Amino acid sequence: MRSALQQPFKTAVLVLVWGWLLFLVFTPNLLVVGASVMTRDPGSFIALPFSLDAYRQLLNPLYLEVFLHSLYMAAMTTLCCLLIGYPFAWALSKVPKQRQMLLIFLLIVPFWTNSLVRTYALKLILATNGLLNNALLGLGVIEEPVRLLYTEGAVIIGLVYLLLPFMILPLYSVFDDLREDYLRASHDLGAGRWPTFIHVIVPLTLPGVLAGIMLVLLPAMGLFFVPDILGGSRNLLVGNVIKNQFLDARNWPFGAAASILLTLAMAFLMFAHKLSKKRLGEDGV
Amino acid sequence: MSRWLPRGYLAIVYGLLYAPIIVLVVFSFNDSRTGYEWGGLSWRWYESLFNNRAMVEAMWNSLWLALSAATVSTLIGALTALALHRYRFRGKKVLNGMLFVVMMSPEIVLAISLLALFLLVGLQLGYVSLLLAHVTFCLPFVVITVMARLSGFDERLPEAARDLGANDFTMTRTVLIPVIMPALLAGWLLGFTLSLDDVVVSTFVSGPSYEILPLRIYSMVRVGLKPEVNALGTLLLVFSLVMLMLSQWILTRSKQ
Numbered sequence: 343m344r345s346a347l348q349q350p351f352k353t354a355v356l357v358l359v360w361g362w363l364l365f366l367v368f369t370p371n372l373l374v375v376g377a378s379v380m381t382r383d384p385g386s387f388i389a390l391p392f393s394l395d396a397y398r399q400l401l402n403p404l405y406l407e408v409f410l411h412s413l414y415m416a417a418m419t420t421l422c423c424l425l426i427g428y429p430f431a432w433a434l435s436k437v438p439k440q441r442q443m444l445l446i447f448l449l450i451v452p453f454w455t456n457s458l459v460r461t462y463a464l465k466l467i468l469a470t471n472g473l474l475n476n477a478l479l480g481l482g483v484i485e486e487p488v489r490l491l492y493t494e495g496a497v498i499i500g501l502v503y504l505l506l507p508f509m510i511l512p513l514y515s516v517f518d519d520l521r522e523d524y525l526r527a528s529h530d531l532g533a534g535r536w537p538t539f540i541h542v543i544v545p546l547t548l549p550g551v552l553a554g555i556m557l558v559l560l561p562a563m564g565l566f567f568v569p570d571i572l573g574g575s576r577n578l579l580v581g582n583v584i585k586n587q588f589l590d591a592r593n594w595p596f597g598a599a600a601s602i603l604l605t606l607a608m609a610f611l612m613f614a615h616k617l618s619k620k621r622l623g624e625d626g627v
Numbered sequence: 628m629s630r631w632l633p634r635g636y637l638a639i640v641y642g643l644l645y646a647p648i649i650v651l652v653v654f655s656f657n658d659s660r661t662g663y664e665w666g667g668l669s670w671r672w673y674e675s676l677f678n679n680r681a682m683v684e685a686m687w688n689s690l691w692l693a694l695s696a697a698t699v700s701t702l703i704g705a706l707t708a709l710a711l712h713r714y715r716f717r718g719k720k721v722l723n724g725m726l727f728v729v730m731m732s733p734e735i736v737l738a739i740s741l742l743a744l745f746l747l748v749g750l751q752l753g754y755v756s757l758l759l760a761h762v763t764f765c766l767p768f769v770v771i772t773v774m775a776r777l778s779g780f781d782e783r784l785p786e787a788a789r790d791l792g793a794n795d796f797t798m799t800r801t802v803l804i805p806v807i808m809p810a811l812l813a814g815w816l817l818g819f820t821l822s823l824d825d826v827v828v829s830t831f832v833s834g835p836s837y838e839i840l841p842l843r844i845y846s847m848v849r850v851g852l853k854p855e856v857n858a859l860g861t862l863l864l865v866f867s868l869v870m871l872m873l874s875q876w877i878l879t880r881s882k883q
Contacts, residue, residue, distance in 0.1 A: 351795040352714055359707045360718075363725045366763045370740030371728075377743060387746065430640050433633030445637070447875065452644055454867045456824045458841055459860035462848045463647035466654060469852070473650060506644070556731075564733040567826055571848055581735045581827075588739050588831065598743075601736045608732060 378598035387594045396595035400603065405583065409603075412579045415494060416562035419501040423509035423558050424551065426502070431513035431550075435520070446514070453507050461500055461571050468496055468572070492574035500568040508557035516550030549622060552615040560608050580604060648864065655857035672858035679855070682843060689823060689840035692754065696761035697818035701811055703762065704769025704818075709803060711770070712777045713785075730767040734827040737764060742831040752834030760832045761822045768821065769814035776810035809881035816874040820867055 376388075378396050383389035399405065434445060452460060467473045468490040475487040490496055520543070528538040566581035580600060587597030655673070659666025676682055707726075711719065729737065741763070745756045784806070788798040804811075826841045833842060840859075847853045 349795060351799065352710070355706045355710045356714070356716060358703065359710060359722065362703060362763075362766075363722065366741065366744070366759060367725050367729055370737075370744040373743040373747065374736070374740045387743075426640060429633075429636060433637050436633055437637070445641075447871075448641060449644075451868060451871060452648065454820050454824070454871045455648070455864045456826075456841065456844070456860065456867070458826050458844050458848065459651065459856065459863060460647060462844075462856055463651040463860065465848070465852065466650055466857075467647055503644070503647070560733045564735040564827070566735065567845060570845075581733075584735055584739060585830070588742060594743070597739060601733075601739055604733050605736055612731065 374598045374601060377594045378602050380595055382593050382595050387592065393595075396593075396599035399596050400599055408578050408583055409580060409600075411577070412563050412583075415498055415501070415577065415579065416559050418498050419505065419562040420509075420555055420559045422498065422502045423506050424554065427506060427509035427513055427554065428547075428551070431510050431517050434510070434514050435517035446511075449507050449510060457504050457565075458567060458571075460504065461568055464496075464500055464503060465491065465571060468499070491572060492577075494573070494577050497569050497573035497577045497579075500572045501562045501565065504565065504568065505558045505561055508561070509554035512553035512557065513547065513550045516547045520546055545622070549615065549619045552611070552618050556608070556611040556615055559611065560604065563604060563607075651857050652861045652864065654854070655861040657854070657857075660854065672854045673862075676855050676858050676862075681838070682855075682859075685838045685840045685843040688754075688837055692757055692761065692837075692839060693819045693822040696758055696765060696822040697815045699758070700762040700765035700769050700818045701815040704766050704814060705773050705807065705811055707766070708770045708773035708777060708807075709799065712774060726767040726770055729764060730771075734764070734825075738828040738831040741828070745832060751836070752832055753837040756832045756834070757829060757837065757839065760828050761818075761825065764825070764828060765818035765821050768817050772814040772817065773807050773810045776807050780806055809877050812877045813874045816870050816877075820870055823863070824867070 379392050379394060380388040381391060381393050381395065400409070434442060437445060465472070469475070470487045470489055470491060472491075474490065475484075478484045479487065524542055524546070525538060528542045533541065563579050564581035564584075566579055566585045569577050569579055569582055580603070584597045584600050584604075587593045587600065656668050656670070657666055658669035658671060707722075710716070711723065738760075741756075741760045745752060745759075750756055784802050785798050788802045793801065824841065826845060829839060829841055830845070833839060840863075844856060844859065847856055
């Protein structure tokens with residue numbers, strides 16, 4: 343092995359990359375873990391002594407309710423994305439190959455446009471005197487404008503709208519890999535459509551489902567600007583709580599503890615995803 | 628199953644995905660102030676947008692930030708990808724893992740961790756803190772794009788260059804860089820767009836000295852409807868579309 347002096351280029355690159363990641367990824371994360379076990383301080387944000395108060399505060403019924411409500415909205419968002427995205431990805435994988443590329447391009451165009459602006463566009467549609475209400479009134483479906491904005495439903499619609507592509511893309515990739523011979527084999531062995539779906543298609547697409555859940559569920563708890571624009575003050579996400587604790591209430595330990603909760607949730611989902619892939623591999627598929 | 632059922636379903640979902648965007652674009656040319664009724668064609672919101680000095684300044688700030696963040700992250704990201712691809716070194720897995728964590732962790736977690744860092748080291752929140760943060764979240768995407776390109780690359784080329792007497796630096800400059808050029812451009816465009824659209828991280832690490840577009844939009848849309856936002860959104864949409872098409876064009880052309 344040549345020494346560092348003989349490979350100045352390699353050394354320079356490694357120092358730069360390691361330096362960046364240690365300073366801007368590793369240290370900051372360590373700070374958050376540290377902050378979560380310290381005491382709140384009005385001057386310097388955090389202070390000794392160490393304490394687990396922040397974690398105890400997570401169990402405070404007031405916040406627990408916010409977290410559970412946020413989890414519920416995120417779960418509903420994920421479920422809606424899955425229900426819309428699963429047949430969508432399936433249908434997409436059946437389209438002729440050349441057109442598939444165009445359709446996927448169309449799917450990621452919104453992903454490249456400002457999510458705030460798209461959330462705002464939803465507001466135009468959902469507002470009490472907005473387009474949807476006007477259309478429904480015009481059609482005579484409703485007698486009076488319905489309040490759609492500033493409801494739990496509006497937040498879920500907003501989150502589904504922003505996150506749907508993240509569910510569809512991993513699902514599409516598993517459907518794209520799904521080999522026709524398995525389906526034919528299942529059919530030849532006498533299985534009907536429903537048993538084939540349950541015993542062949544669902545297990546084979548499970549890694550995609552879990553990847554999709556991972557990419558939707560967590561952002562659905564963090565995108566604080568969606569409730570800010572569509573949900574009013576009663577439909578908060580964990581992200582709103584973290585943001586308030588850091589930027590307004592200046593309670594860093596509590597905000598840090600809440601964000602560690604999110605990170606742990608992410609780690610758990612990633613573990614489940616890995617496990618499902620491994621199991622598929624061992625089954626020899 | 629009939630062929631038309633899945634196709635109809637695809638069409639409906641695409642329709643729903645695009646409806647808000649179309650509404651936004653159409654309403655940006657709407658003369659009516661209320662924002663819900665059609666009042667005839669007009670450029671007035673585009674005019675009022677460009678007559679708003681704070682808005683124009685935020686636009687320039689955002690463009691400059693995106694430009695510099697994309698450039699720095701492409702530079703560091705490309706070097707990282709090269710190091711991961713070419714060298715064996717201790718802690719390679721850890722490095723990979725850290726990049727993966729940045730990409731997967733919820734944006735808000737990254738945001739508060741960077742805020743904590745900047746405040747504790749006493750860095751004033753502004754252009755520099757925004758740049759450091761944006762480069763950090765763009766980095767993994769550049770690394771992935773470049774790695775994908777490198778994985779399909781003939782390993783004998785750098786060996787040949789070495790045999791002809793080139794050192795690592797010369798070999799990288801004359802052999803590797805030309806090969807990964809399309810990936811560098813695509814990574815740069817991706818970084819540019821990510822930076823321009825970011826809301827979550829910027830909310831935490833920006834200060835009053837350097838106002839950028841997403842935050843300006845954020846403060847506008849929180850209270851009621853602002854027709855100027857329609858015009859601004861349309862401009863951003865066209866801009867992102869051009870960037871996306873450019874990067875697709877570069878990537879497909881390089882494959883041929």
